[in-house]
Amino acid sequence: GLMTDRVYEILMRPRKIRAEIGRINAEIEGLRLSMLPGAIRYDSDKVQSSPDDPTSRYAERMEALESKRDRLRTEYLDAQDDIVQKISMLPDEREALVLEMRFVGGSDFETIADEASTGIRNMFRIYHQAIIDFDKLVSECQ
Numbered sequence: 001g002l003m004t005d006r007v008y009e010i011l012m013r014p015r016k017i018r019a020e021i022g023r024i025n026a027e028i029e030g031l032r033l034s035m036l037p038g039a040i041r042y043d044s045d046k047v048q049s050s051p052d053d054p055t056s057r058y059a060e061r062m063e064a065l066e067s068k069r070d071r072l073r074t075e076y077l078d079a080q081d082d083i084v085q086k087i088s089m090l091p092d093e094r095e096a097l098v099l100e101m102r103f104v105g106g107s108d109f110e111t112i113a114d115e116a117s118t119g120i121r122n123m124f125r126i127y128h129q130a131i132i133d134f135d136k137l138v139s140e141c142q
Contacts, residue, residue, distance in 0.1 A: 002128060002131050003131055003135070004135055006135070006138060007131065007134055007135045007138060010138060011083060011099070011134075013082075013083075014076055014079045014080050014103070014104070015103075015106070017072055017075055020072055021069055021072050021073065021076065024065050024068060025069070027065060028065050028066070028069075031061060031062060031065075035055070083099075083100075084100065086134070087099050087104075087134070090130065090133055090134065090137060091133075092129075092133065094126050095126055095130035095134075096130070097112075097115065098112055098116060098127050098130050099127075099130045099131075101115060102127070109123060109124070
C-alpha cells in the first residue's frame with residue numbers, strides 16, 4: 001500500500017474512533033429499547049430489587065457506555081487536532097488541503113478534486129505525494 005502503518009494509524013484514528021462511538025450509540029439505543037414498558041414482563045413473579053434486577057444492571061451498563069463514549073469523543077477531538085496540526089506543517093498547500101479534506105472532513109475524491117480546482121487524475125497525484133510528504137514529516141517529528 002501507499003501508506004506506512006504509522007501514517008495509516010495517524011490518519012485513520014479519528015475514523016476508527018468515530019466508528020467505535022457509533023457502535024456504543026447503537027448499544028445504548030438497544031438498551032433503551034429493551035427497557036421500554038413493552039419489553040418488561042409483568043407475568044413473572046416480582047422479587048425485591050436484587051443484584052440480578054435488570055434495571056440496576058441496565059443503569060450500570062448505561063453509565064459505563066456513556067462514560068466510555070465521552071472519553072472517546074475527547075480522544076476523537078484530540079486525534080483530529082493532531083492531524084490538523086501535522087498537516088498544517090506540510091509546505092505544499094494543495095497537499096495539505098487534499099489530506100485535510102480526506103481525513104478530517106471525510107470528503108470523497110471527486111469533491112476534493114473540485115475543491116482543489118483540478119482533475120481527478122491530478123488530484124490523485126497530489127494525494128500520493130501528500131502521503132509521501134506527510135510520512136517524511138511524521139518520521140522527522142518522532
